[in-house]
Amino acid sequence: MVPTLESGDWLLVRYGARVRPGDVVILRHPFQQDLLVVKRAVERREGGWWVLGDNAFAGGDSTVYGVVPRAMVLARVTARLRPRGTAGGGGEPVRGMRATLGWAYSAVRPVRSDVSLSRRLRAR
Numbered sequence: 219m220v221p222t223l224e225s226g227d228w229l230l231v232r233y234g235a236r237v238r239p240g241d242v243v244i245l246r247h248p249f250q251q252d253l254l255v256v257k258r259a260v261e262r263r264e265g266g267w268w269v270l271g272d273n274a275f276a277g278g279d280s281t282v283y284g285v286v287p288r289a290m291v292l293a294r295v296t297a298r299l300r301p302r303g304t305a306g307g308g309g310e311p312v313r314g315m316r317a318t319l320g321w322a323y324s325a326v327r328p329v330r331s332d333v334s335l336s337r338r339l340r341a342r
Contacts, residue, residue: 219256222272222329227300229256229329231293237267242295242329245269248283256295267291295329 222242223229231244237259245267247253257269257279266287270279280286302321 219258219271220273220276222258223256223298224300227298229295230297230299231295233293235294235296237291237294243267243269243291244293244295245286246290246292248286248290251290254292259291297326297328300325300327 219242229244237243239259239261241259242256243259244254244256247255255278257271259267260270260280261268263285266285268280269286270281271277300321302325
């Protein structure tokens with residue numbers, strides 16, 4: 219789900235929430251139901267949701283496994299928290315007032331569905 223989400227982000231989710239087109243959702247993988255995945259619900263179709271990832275090169279979405287049944291969509295993502303870690307993913311820990319303020323400004327972000335969907339996210 220890069221660029222919306224990055225590896226290590228913590229997600230605030232709402233289980234059983236109403237899903238609308240454009241929402242980021244947590245769902246059970248249709249072929250490995252013990253695996254949870256994060257995708258964007260793009261379009262409601264007969265029998266479920268058409269879901270796509272924000273990263274066109276990552277794969278593993280409805281272009282591979284088709285419509286996801288509504289019962290497999292578990293929760294809607296409402297916000298993400300980027301944990302305080304190291305700058306650039308490695309090296310020295312983030313220190314100093316400027317680095318701390320920069321982290322605080324970017325750490326908590328709502329995951330909105332009102333963002334206009336690119337051609338990639340329109341259902342095929």
